[in-house]
Amino acid sequence: MSGEMAGQGGVTSESLVKDSLKQIAHIDQGLQGGNAFVETNPDARKEAKARDHERAKGHVRGYLHGVPIALKDVFETKDRMQTSAGSKALVGAPATKNAKVVDNLLRAGVVIVGKTNMSELSNFRSESPADGWSSRGGQTLNPHRLGGQVAGSSSGSAVAVAQGHVPLALGVETNGSIIAPAAYNGVFGLKTTAGLISTEGVMTSSRMDTVGTFTRNICDAAQALNAMTETHTYDDGLRDDALKDKRIGYTPLPELSADDARNPAIRADRKHFEQALEVLKDKGAILVPIGRLDDGVSQETYEGYNDALFADVKHQLEGYLAGRNGLPVKSLSELIAFNKRDQQPGDPDQALLEMINGLDVPQEQREKLWEDIVPVFQKTIDEPLKEHKLDAMLSNFLSHSYFFSAAAGYPGISIPSGMDDEGMPTALHLYGTGNSEATLLSIAYGYEQASQAIREPAFLPGVPFSPEFVNADEVVETTEKSD
Numbered sequence: 001m002s003g004e005m006a007g008q009g010g011v012t013s014e015s016l017v018k019d020s021l022k023q024i025a026h027i028d029q030g031l032q033g034g035n036a037f038v039e040t041n042p043d044a045r046k047e048a049k050a051r052d053h054e055r056a057k058g059h060v061r062g063y064l065h066g067v068p069i070a071l072k073d074v075f076e077t078k079d080r081m082q083t084s085a086g087s088k089a090l091v092g093a094p095a096t097k098n099a100k101v102v103d104n105l106l107r108a109g110v111v112i113v114g115k116t117n118m119s120e121l122s123n124f125r126s127e128s129p130a131d132g133w134s135s136r137g138g139q140t141l142n143p144h145r146l147g148g149q150v151a152g153s154s155s156g157s158a159v160a161v162a163q164g165h166v167p168l169a170l171g172v173e174t175n176g177s178i179i180a181p182a183a184y185n186g187v188f189g190l191k192t193t194a195g196l197i198s199t200e201g202v203m204t205s206s207r208m209d210t211v212g213t214f215t216r217n218i219c220d221a222a223q224a225l226n227a228m229t230e231t232h233t234y235d236d237g238l239r240d241d242a243l244k245d246k247r248i249g250y251t252p253l254p255e256l257s258a259d260d261a262r263n264p265a266i267r268a269d270r271k272h273f274e275q276a277l278e279v280l281k282d283k284g285a286i287l288v289p290i291g292r293l294d295d296g297v298s299q300e301t302y303e304g305y306n307d308a309l310f311a312d313v314k315h316q317l318e319g320y321l322a323g324r325n326g327l328p329v330k331s332l333s334e335l336i337a338f339n340k341r342d343q344q345p346g347d348p349d350q351a352l353l354e355m356i357n358g359l360d361v362p363q364e365q366r367e368k369l370w371e372d373i374v375p376v377f378q379k380t381i382d383e384p385l386k387e388h389k390l391d392a393m394l395s396n397f398l399s400h401s402y403f404f405s406a407a408a409g410y411p412g413i414s415i416p417s418g419m420d421d422e423g424m425p426t427a428l429h430l431y432g433t434g435n436s437e438a439t440l441l442s443i444a445y446g447y448e449q450a451s452q453a454i455r456e457p458a459f460l461p462g463v464p465f466s467p468e469f470v471n472a473d474e475v476v477e478t479t480e481k482s483d
Contacts, residue, residue: 013055013066013111017048020068020113023165032146032459036159038073038137040114042080047111054109063223065109070160070169073115073137074122074203075099081112085203086120086134089338093326099201101170101211101228108227113166116156122174122205123153124313124356125339126348131155135339135347142185143457145423148464151180154214158185161214162457168224169214174205174309175406178212179429182414183397186425186455187214188444190221191402193434194409197228203320206312207370208409216454218445221413225437237442243450244284246443249384249393250277252289264465266398268420272453273396276417276428279450280394285443290384290393293404301376305407308369311361332357377407382433391439392432405431413444416454422464425455 024040027033041047051066076083076095084090098106106112117137123129132140132155140155142148143163150159154171158181161169171178173191182189190213197211211228215221222235253270260266281287314332321330329335336357339350361369381404384390395401397414405412412431419425428447430440448454 013048013051013068014045016066017044017068017111017113020165021045023163024114028160028163028165034141034143034146034159034163034457035138036116036140036156036163036165037070037114038084038086038117038134038156039081041112044068044111044113051109051111061107061109062227063108064105064168064227067110067168068113068166069105069110070114070116070157070166071102071112072154072157072169072171073118073134074172075102075115075170076201076203077102077112077115079112081115083115083203084136085122086118086136087335087339088135088342089329089335090327091136092328095201096325097201100198102201104228104230105224110168110227116154116160116169118154118156119152120348121317121353122172122177124205124317125350125353127351127355128348129352130348132159133348135342135344142424143459144186144419144425144455145458145460145462145464147462148424149184151176151184153177153181155181157214158182158187158189161185161187161216164216164456167216167220171212171214172199172202172204173210173212173406174208176400176402178214179402179405179412179414182214183427183429184425186416186419186427186457187216188218188221188416188448188454189214189414190225190437190441191405191412191414192225192437193411196411196435196437204316206309206316208309208312208374208406210409218441218448222441222445225441234438234441237438238445239442240449241284242442242446243280246280246285246391246446247288247389248280248285248443249288249290249388249390251292251395251399253396264421265424265426268418268426269396269398272417272426273428276394276447276451279447283446283450285446288388288390290388290390293380293401297376297380301373304369304373305377307361308366308373310356311359311366311369314356314359314361315363315366317356374407374409377404378410378434380404381408381410381431385433390432392430392436392443395429395431397427397429399429401429401431405429408434410434411437411440413440415444415447417451418453419455420464423458423460424464
């Protein structure tokens with residue numbers, strides 16, 4: 001990113017930010033754009049000039065110095081922008097402080113150009129959620145095929161990067177909220193270990209929520225993680241021989257059914273997964289077949305996850321609304337009442353939010369639910385890693401393996417793997433145990449360099465023939481069977 005600005009005659013931060021804002025105005029907000037941004041930062045150019053002044057005086061903060069970035073509309077920023085989770089009900093006075101992770105990035109020299117649209121309230125509004133829709137920002141579209149699945153809830157952040165308006169955008173994941181939008185919009189999505197990055201000043205839905213990134217290459221993701229964690233280690237493994245002798249587990253896919261074979265998305269998902277295994281093998285990785293992640297996970301465990309998550313959402317949202325100054329609503333009941341008054345024709349209902357508001361789960365019971373559930377999902381990943389002495393595991397995206405990583409609180413990366421016959425991206429899901437980000441980034445880098453599978457968006461019209469989608473933030477009551 002910032003390498004373009006190094007040296008005499010290089011581009012300036014001001015020119016990058018100016019170009020970013022111009023693209024947002026004329027492409028993203030244009031008739032055929034993705035509508036990724038809910039607002040832009042009126043002070044972005046002033047901040048960019050300040051970073052250029054520092055550079056001119058010989059003070060370069062690092063890799064991200066002067067780089068324009070975007071934030072999902074849940075990150076508090078002490079500026080003139082809102083932090084509203086896409087909800088009109090939460091538009092009021094701007095936050096009085098930055099989220100801690102935002103402070104870390106600002107210290108690294110970034111320039112925030114805007115907040116991105118999202119599935120309102122991280123998709124905890126409606127039982128029939130509209131991915132990428134919010135009452136404040138409208139509908140975000142997939143820039144590859146405008147009628148295609150955009151996924152959520154960090155929809156706008158994925159689209160902003162896919163369209164090239166910023167090289168880096170932040171998201172937050174509850175369950176698939178980074179991995180799924182990255183996959184459907186054809187960019188790299190890094191979901192970090194729960195607790196690795198501070199969520200102070202971030203409007204989260206659950207204790208399992210994690211901060212992550214959207215980028216167009218792995219190097220940018222690694223450098224962003226360095227800045228967010230205030231370390232200098234996550235890019236150490238980005239080497240030409242990154243895949244040599246890496247032991248990677250995978251689940252062999254059964255033959256496609258006749259119906260699946262006619263589905264372009266499912267067909268390409270399988271084809272590109274098998275091609276990726278060959279690429280990894282050719283570059284020196286050792287591939288080890290493993291079983292399905294859902295083997296031995298009971299229906300009772302999935303139901304317990306639902307109960308724990310919804311109870312957490314009630315606790316988290318109530319706490320945030322009560323503690324945030326300057327908002328028109330101070331509780332879930334007030335938020336629901338606002339939505340009823342503001343309901344527009346065609347807007348999603350808020351049945352899920354009303355159900356969550358009706359819950360009354362004591363803290364002790366919430367703690368017990370999570371204590372019983374999380375180890376079960378961690379075991380689905382840790383057991384094969386230990387048994388086969390693996391560095392990481394790889395799945396085709398449509399296997400929905402990201403559900404298990406999220407429920408375990410473990411990291412994962414969505415990696416572009418190609419395009420299907422209808423112009424929609426395909427992806428891989430690379431994942432491992434807690435705090436294995438450095439290993440995952442190294443493996444992803446090796447595959448990225450060998451495959452060069454990422455593609456520019458074509459803004460094609462029309463709705464593709466797609467497989468039934470498991471919504472990114474919808475609680476999965478039963479795991480999908482990959483046939």
